[in-house]
Structures are given as structure tokens and as C-alpha cells.
Amino acid sequence: SQKIEQNSEALNIQEGKTATLTCNYTNYSPAYLQWYRQDPGRGPVFLLLIRENEKEKRKERLKVTFDTTLKQSLFHITASQPADSATYLCALPPDTGRRALTFGSGTRLQVHP
Amino acid sequence: EAGVAQSPRYKIIEKRQSVAFWCNPISGHATLYWYQQILGQGPKLLIQFQNNGVVDDSQLPKDRFSAERLKGVDSTLKIQPAKLEDSAVYLCASSLGDVSNQPQHFGDGTRLSIL
Numbered sequence: 484s485q486k487i488e489q490n491s492e493a494l495n496i497q498e499g500k501t502a503t504l505t506c507n508y509t510n511y512s513p514a515y516l517q518w519y520r521q522d523p524g525r526g527p528v529f530l531l532l533i534r535e536n537e538k539e540k541r542k543e544r545l546k547v548t549f550d551t552t553l554k555q556s557l558f559h560i561t562a563s564q565p566a567d568s569a570t571y572l573c574a575l576p577p578d579t580g581r582r583a584l585t586f587g588s589g590t591r592l593q594v595h596p
Numbered sequence: 597e598a599g600v601a602q603s604p605r606y607k608i609i610e611k612r613q614s615v616a617f618w619c620n621p622i623s624g625h626a627t628l629y630w631y632q633q634i635l636g637q638g639p640k641l642l643i644q645f646q647n648n649g650v651v652d653d654s655q656l657p658k659d660r661f662s663a664e665r666l667k668g669v670d671s672t673l674k675i676q677p678a679k680l681e682d683s684a685v686y687l688c689a690s691s692l693g694d695v696s697n698q699p700q701h702f703g704d705g706t707r708l709s710i711l
Contacts, residue, residue, distance in 0.1 A: 491636075515697050526600070526687050526702030527639065572638050576696040582651055583629055584696050586638030 485511035485578040487587040489571075495593045496563060504558040504590045506573035516549060516556050517584065519572040527572055527586075531558075563594045597622060600703035602688050608709045614676035617706045621669070621690030627651075629700065630663055630673050631687040639687055645671065675708075683710045 488507040496502050506516070515534045519527035533540045533549045533556065540547050546559040560567050570591045574584040601620040609615050621628050626647050631639035642661065644651040647668035656663070660679070665671040675682055685707050689700040 487638075517697075517699070524704065524707075526689070526704050527700075528702070529699035532697060532699070574638075582696050583641045583644045584700065586640070588636065588638045 485509070485513075485575060485585060487573060487575055487585060489573060489587040489590045491588060491590070493591040493593055495595065498564060498594055498596050500563055502560040502563045502567065502592055502594070504571050504592065506556040506558070506587055508554050508575060511554075511575065511578050512551065513575045513578075515576060516547075517574045518547060518556075518558050519574060519586075521570045521572060521589065530571075560592070563592075565594045565596050568592055568594050600688055600690055600701055602686075602703035602706055604706055605704070606707050606709075608711065609678055610711050611680055612677040614674065615678055615708065616672055616674045617686050617688075617708075619671045619673070619688030619703060621671070621688070622701055625690035625692055625701070626668070627691045627693060628665055628671050629689040629691075630671070631689065633685045633687055633705070635684075642673070642686075678708075678710050680710050683708060 486509045517532045518530045521527040531547050533547045535551050544561045548557045570589040572586050572589040574586045603618050628645045630642045633639045642656045643653040643663045645665040648665045663673045685705040687705040689702045691698045691700050
């Protein structure tokens with residue numbers, strides 16, 4: 484079955500730097516991938532969807548890449564701010580049968596002033 | 597537009613008791629999901645509804661969990677009897693259609709603690 488891996492260790496960076504988060508997957512070739520942000524005590528919030536034929540997608544300071552050969556998506560936040568501190572989740576569509584997304588465990592980002 | 601509403605926000609019960617959670621999705625969203633999120637993990641799907649029909653309940657522990665979506669709008673999730681391992685946040689989400697490439701909109705969840 485499909486497996487999603489996100490770095491369980493928190494990523495600590497200085498304000499103004501670029502944060503890069505990784506989502507790896509195995510046993511699967513998804514047609515697209517979604518990224519969500521989750522703040523403590525809140526539900527996830529949708530950020531971006533990238534399709535397999537879109538190598539890169541941007542939204543304001545966010546950039547997502549999708550490498551189907553490496554089976555990896557990278558999520559970048561440029562000019563990071565303390566307000567970007569949160570847990571970021573990647574999610575993949577179903578491999579067989581089921582229609583709902585499968586979420587990774589998320590990576591916590593901490594941006595220090 | 598109003599977001600996904602969930603209640604209660606917190607619930608503390610003893611094991612073997614029963615508990616129910618309520619969800620009101622975004623108006624017009626046909627698909628409703630219930631997820632369980634254990635601390636440090638991503639949301640795990642429990643059940644998916646399309647209008648008032650069940651699309652996927654393969655990961656729902658049916659011996660103790662039940663869910664319904666009467667009239668294709670609000671939904672309730674029930675646990676009876678609760679076990680210690682049910683301590684988690686229960687998230688409700690909704691989307692316009694049942695195609696998984698559509699964004700899901702989440703409520704803020706119910707944090708359940710089992711004593």
C-alpha cells in the first residue's frame with residue numbers, strides 16, 4: 484500500500500530564510516499531491532495542489548515541486564516569518580478504491596525572529 | 597462563507613462510556629469526512645459520506661464507532677464504549693464533490709480524552 488514520509492523532526496530556521504520541507508512517497512504514482520498547514524489546536528488548512536505534469540507551482544511566498552521520478556515533493560517558504568510557524572502536512576489521493584486523501588504525519592516548522 | 601462547525605471542542609470521559617460528536621459542513625458541500633488525529637500523526641480517515649450515503653468506512657472500528665449523516669447535511673460520530681486508545685482529536689471536513697483533487701475544508705476538531 485502507499486506510504487508517505489515526512490521528516491518527523493522539527494525544522495528550525497531564522498526569519499527571512501527559505502524553509503524547505505520534504506514529502507516522500509513509495510509504492511505509488513499519484514496524479515497529484517496536496518499540502519496543508521495545521522496550527523496547534525486547529526484543523527488543517529489547504530494551501531496548494533500540484534499535479535504530476537506541473538513540475539512547480541507557486542502561491543505568494545510558497546513554492547511546491549513534484550518530482551515523480553524521485554517520488555518526492557518539496558515545499559518551500561521564501562522570506563519566512565514567525566507567523567509561518569506551524570505543522571505542514573502533505574496528502575496524496577487514493578491508490579486503489581478509496582477516494583479520500585491519505586495524510587503524512589507532518590513536519591513542524593519553527594521560524595525564529 | 598461560514599466554515600465547518602464542530603462541537604464540542606473538548607470532551608473528557610471515562611473508558612467504557614459513550615460520546616458523540618457533531619459536525620455541520622460548509623453549505624453546499626456534498627462530501628463529508630470524519631478523521632481521527634492522534635498526537636504527532638496526520639489525520640486518518642474514519643468515514644466518508646457523499647450526501648447521506650457512505651462512500652468509505654473501511655477504517656472505521658465498527659464494533660464501537662458509528663456515524664450518520666441524516667438529510668445529507670449535519671453528521672454525528674459516536675463511540676460506544678470508549679477505550680483508552682480512542683484519545684485523539686476528531687476532525688470533520690467537507691468538500692464540494694467526492695473527487696479527492698478538491699480541497700478539503702476542516703473544522704477545528706473535538707479533543708477527546710479518555711480517563
